[in-house]
Amino acid sequence: MRILFTSLASYGHVxxxxxxxxxxxxxxxxxxxxxxSEFHPTLEKAGLEPAAAGLTMQEAFGRLFAGDTRSRKEIPEGELNEAIGKAFGRLLPTQFMTDLAPVLAERKPDLVVYEMGNPGGAFAAGQAGIPAVGHGFGRVSSGGPMDRISEQIDAFAAEAGLTGSSRLFWGHPFVDICPPSVQAPEFVAGARRVPLRPVGWSEPGDLPSGIEGRDRGRPLVYLTLGTTPASQAHLLTSALQGLASLDADVLVATGPAVDVAALGEVPSNVRLEAWVPQSELLPHVDLVVHHGGSGTTLGAFGAAVPQLVLPQGADQFTNADAVVGAGAGAKLLGDELTADAVRETAGQLLADGAVADAVRELAAEVAAMPSPEEVAAQLPQYCSGRGS
Structure with a gap:
């Protein structure tokens, strides 16, 4: 069987x-x-054949704000949400739809698997008469800019001939990597869900020295604010200062968007790393402090790790709500995010037996979900007899 996978070009979507x-x-x-093409080397490392389609998010927003010299903070929230809706609901899908048409014509796949952030894959498959399956990257969220995106996508879908709502992915089967207990209830009730265990993916690499075989009597706290430009140094600094005062070791993944030099001197119990193989690291961690990205949220669920979530945008707020609602951690918002609050909240989470019980229950739920191999074996049934 021939299968074409397609997603937006970012770590959290690929x-x-x-x-x-x-x-x-x-x-x-x-x-x-x-x-x-920016992510083609990643695909090749995974042993997959890449094909060129779409824009990066930076390219999309560069087009929308061409000639605009304002910083992100200077753009009014309403204007920014409108731009986000246009980028993800119209500009990116249009480009993917255009670029995928010749790829589908040449490759003639029996099935298209499109990531939920890339509806252009669904539109292109529909126009080519190819069966399609959606694939999630986390919890299906709503509110704020997510509603603007859905409005744009639904209008575009109607033009492309798809009926139904993007909230339920036009009735397509949907590979859902979010444990049902923390997935949006209305989505669980209405979607054609195909459960898949959220298996973390990291590019090959070694864990930082000393992680494996370390003394588990002293907590290890992992701090990350992701890979996007929203990961600003001042946020990382506040969180780092709070965690450094704990009786714990702190491992900080600074990511590509932060200048490590801007963080200045760090205490002896803090270790800075530009990159870590996160999926391999999480089982060694006692607490993860992060921005609420879906990959980190789901990875912590699977590894039975408590979470302190510091959401900054997009679906991170609803992910934080899901963590708190499940009893698996806490969140700090806006002005609450101070070094003192991070220290106090992190200390409480490390000592809370109820949180430890909750994260173990979530990890058991994740472990019971079907494996990628099991779900791959189901894919031929979605091809409507188009061949193998």
Whole structure:
């Protein structure tokens, strides 16, 4: 069977699809993965054949704000949300739809698996008459800019001939990597969910020295604010200062958007790393402090790690709500995010037996979900007899 996977070009959108794409390839299917060329080296490291399609998010917003010299903080929230809606609901889908048409015509896949942030994959498949399956990257969220995106996508979908709502992915089967207990209840009730265990994906690499075999009597706290430009140094500094005063070791993944020099001197119990293989690291961690990205949130669920969430935008706020609602951690918002609050809240989470019980229950729920290999074996049934 020939399968084309497609997603937006960012770590949080590419990585969640890789376990199923690799499992499908290993099962003997011919797999092509279409996204912007910036992520082609990542796909090649995973042993997947890349195809060029779409724009990066930076390119999309560069077009929307061409010639605008304002910083992100200077753009009014309403204007920014409108731009986000246009970028994800119209500009990116249009470009992917255009670029995927010749790829689909040449490759003639039996099935398209499109990431939920990339509806252009669904539109292109629909126009080509190819069966499609959606694939999530986390919890299905609403509110704020997410509603603007949905409005734009629904209008575009109607033009492309798809009926129904983007909230339920037009009735397509949907590979859902979010544990149902923390997924949006209305989505669980209405969607054609295909459960898939959230298997973390990291590019090959070694854990920082001393992590494996360390003394588990002293807590290890992992701090990350992700890979996007929202990961600003001042936020990382506040969180770092609070965690450094704990009787714990602190490992900070600074990511590509932060100048490590801007963080200045750090205490002896703090370690800075530009990059870590997060999926391999999480089982060694006692607490993760993060921005609320879906990959980190789901990874912590699977590794039974409490979470302190410091959301900054997009779906991070609803992810934080899900963590708190499940009893698996806490959140700090806006002016609450001070070094003192981080220290106090992190200390409480490390000592809270009820939180420890909650994260173990979530990890058991994740472990019971079907593996990528099991879901890959189901994919042929969604091809409507188009061949193998």
């Amino acid at each position: 990585y969640p699809l890789l376990p199923l794409a690799v499992a499908a390839r290993d099962a003997g299917h011919e797999v092509v993965y279409a996204t912007a």
